[in-house]
Amino acid sequence: MHYNFNKELPLFQLNIPTQLYAGKNESERIKDIISQFGKRVLVISMQDLSEMAERIRNYITTAEINTELILLENIEPTCSYIDKLKQQLKGNKIDAVIGIGGGTAIDTAKALAIALTHSDPIWLYTNLSNRPPLPLVNQTLPVIAIPTTSGTGTEVTPYAVLTNTETSQKGTIQQAEIYPKVAILDPELTKTQPPKLTAATGIDAFVHALESFINVSKFSPVAECTAREAMIIIYKVLPEVYKNLNNLEVRLEMSWASTLAGIAISHRGTTAIHAIAEPLGAITHIPHADAVAICTPPVLKHTWSKAIKKFALLYDIFEPFNRYEKTEAYKAEKIVELIITMFEKVNMVKKIKDYVETNDLTDKLLGDVIKYKFRPLAQHPVKFSKKELTLIISDIIE
Numbered sequence: 001m002h003y004n005f006n007k008e009l010p011l012f013q014l015n016i017p018t019q020l021y022a023g024k025n026e027s028e029r030i031k032d033i034i035s036q037f038g039k040r041v042l043v044i045s046m047q048d049l050s051e052m053a054e055r056i057r058n059y060i061t062t063a064e065i066n067t068e069l070i071l072l073e074n075i076e077p078t079c080s081y082i083d084k085l086k087q088q089l090k091g092n093k094i095d096a097v098i099g100i101g102g103g104t105a106i107d108t109a110k111a112l113a114i115a116l117t118h119s120d121p122i123w124l125y126t127n128l129s130n131r132p133p134l135p136l137v138n139q140t141l142p143v144i145a146i147p148t149t150s151g152t153g154t155e156v157t158p159y160a161v162l163t164n165t166e167t168s169q170k171g172t173i174q175q176a177e178i179y180p181k182v183a184i185l186d187p188e189l190t191k192t193q194p195p196k197l198t199a200a201t202g203i204d205a206f207v208h209a210l211e212s213f214i215n216v217s218k219f220s221p222v223a224e225c226t227a228r229e230a231m232i233i234i235y236k237v238l239p240e241v242y243k244n245l246n247n248l249e250v251r252l253e254m255s256w257a258s259t260l261a262g263i264a265i266s267h268r269g270t271t272a273i274h275a276i277a278e279p280l281g282a283i284t285h286i287p288h289a290d291a292v293a294i295c296t297p298p299v300l301k302h303t304w305s306k307a308i309k310k311f312a313l314l315y316d317i318f319e320p321f322n323r324y325e326k327t328e329a330y331k332a333e334k335i336v337e338l339i340i341t342m343f344e345k346v347n348m349v350k351k352i353k354d355y356v357e358t359n360d361l362t363d364k365l366l367g368d369v370i371k372y373k374f375r376p377l378a379q380h381p382v383k384f385s386k387k388e389l390t391l392i393i394s395d396i397i398e
């Protein structure tokens with residue numbers, strides 16, 4: 001590695017402020033650590049995880065610590081719902097928020113950590129390419145993350161993704177204050193995931209790592225090494241987990257890979273795939289991980305030939321023993337094929353028409369990507385013309 005000291009300082013940063021525990025039954029540890037965060041704890045989880053959420057809630061409910069449990073429906077967090085919860089919880093003097101679940105529960109917990117301490121509608125705290133967020137002016141509530149999926153990496157990121165159903169947009173809160181203070185990876189919790197969710201969330205984690213790796217916005221050896229390790233693990237382990245859902249060892253490997261990918265995107269974010277997948281999800285309500293799976297093959301197919309060095313490097317990661325035998329052009333093209341084969345192994349090669357009607361979608365999706373996702377788009381190793389972007393979106397929609 002060669003450091004370029006002519007760049008703006010700092011040359012790079014390392015931000016991992018989350019205390020992380022990983023291992024079988026580690027979720028029980030919550031009872032030993034919760035008291036440092038206060039006496040009134042809000043627990044956010046999902047209706048279909050109610051038994052698990054109650055069990056974890058029981059670990060922490062004592063004579064000294066009060067808990068309140070909110071079980072969400074299985075939809076991604078919306079701003080209007082966060083604002084409604086804020087009104088409902090006003091006056092409850094909450095000290096900390098625990099999110100137990102996938103991205104929906106944990107991102108809701110993160111959003112509430114801001115909403116319950118700030119007066120403006122939560123949407124105004126999201127960061128869109130065409131409009132800066134409101135600054136945080138008060139101390140936010142501490143967040144504890146207990147993921148039950150291996151996908152979002154939100155347990156170690158400063159991000160919470162919210163949908164605005166009025167404007168059909170997705171925006172991301174991006175604030176260091178919402179890094180979880182503690183995260184617990186317990187494979188006993190992730191083994192409840194059905195095969196489809198296991199595959200979809202695993203692909204989302206893989207694409208976080210992939211996009212962080214190819215992102216050209218800044219120098220980050222932290223993103224490079226965490227993304228590389230996350231991709232190696234997921235490429236090997238996701239098809240294994242998909243066939244063997246109750247294997248705790250591979251479940252924990254997937255959780256660790258998803259966390260590594262979360263560290264990667266915390267240091268150097270996503271690129272064109274998420275820049276298109278997020279508006280696609282906001283418009284069509286296709287679940288986030290599925291939208292990512294739909295967008296990945298067309299973006300990679302349209303991109304590899306214009307960023308051969310970057311994609312050849314990816315090939316070297318997955319096929320280290322063949323690295324000296326092949327040309328860069330061969331490797332760059334081949335890696336796209338290998339990634340799609342991995343998607344096939346877990347039944348995640350998807351089309352929009354598997355989910356919704358595609359009529360009149362092209363113009364709206366293209367318009368939204370250009371309007372409010374131009375920043376992540378510009379982080380891709382290829383600079384897209386409007387014509388090129390239209391072609392990619394047409395391929396995604398076909």
Ligand SMILES: [Fe+2]
Nearest residue numbers: 204208288292
């Ligand atoms: Fe994602």
